[in-house]
Amino acid sequence: MLRKPVYISMFLIAIVFCGTGSLYAQSSPPLPEALEALESDDNATVTSKRLPFALLNATYYVFEPVGMTTPTTGFVFYPGGLVDARAYAPFLREIAEAGYTVILVPMPFDLAVFGWKRATTVMKDYPAIEKWALGGHSFGGVMSCRYGGTFTDNIDGVVMWASYPSEYFRIDDTDLKCISIYGEKDALSDLDEIEESREHLPADTEFVEIKGGNHTQFGWYGETPDQLQEGDNPADISREQQQEEVVKATIGFLEEL
Secondary structure (H helix, E strand, O other), rough: OHHHHHHHHHHHHHHHHHHHHOOOOOOOOOOHHHHHHOOOOOEEEEEEEEEEOOOOOOEEEEEEOOOOOOOOOEEEOOOOOOOOOOHHOOOOOOOHHHEEEEEEOOOOHHHHHHHOOHHHHHOOOOOOEEEEEEEEEOHHHHHHHHHHHOOHHHEEEEEEEEOOOOOOHHHOOOOOEEEEEEEEEOOOOHHHHHHHHHHOOOOOEEEEEEOOOOOOHHHOOOOOOOOOOOEEEEOOOOOHHHHHHHHHHHHHHHHOO
């Protein structure tokens, strides 16, 4: 996650990013399990669509349940900074299988600051959805709060994975429902920062701690399965167990939206 001073410096980095493109090659790639989760089967269909007028990372992914009535609740997800969006497919696929339309939105240069308004475009493609939640991991969660504070009427809830809003993107004065899901061992978005974020979120925000979970295991990314995101702590639980608990908490939130 991004510490407080980094919220501002991230924008400066992004400017350099555009000029050099050198950081783009350092984005964390998806693990094989993530790519496998992009294949349709008897439980979920996965389709890819193109964002109109987008030039970079313009293909987004839609996960939908098989054999159920058409979902009326949708979940749009923004990936973490410098992480290939496909790395979140196993989590999002499992959420879709519970009866939701789930949309994974890649970002230009793998940074949500460059595409934080993309939710508006993808949601328009699904008029049957009556309620929308927008969420993300790490910097993707920050930009979800930014979107929620700017376009409050477009969504009903915000889901943060290992994330929290800065004072610039606070949403405590909105009617949005919110949930903050975080790992006990996370060294990039630590417990003190999560606690401090309460004042920037609605008073009834739900906080869910994943015991033994860390920052890295909110997705399936890295050069190898055991690679930690730089600066993170090792987890005390498996990635599969962390996924199970994150998905359970997210589905519970969507059910009450």
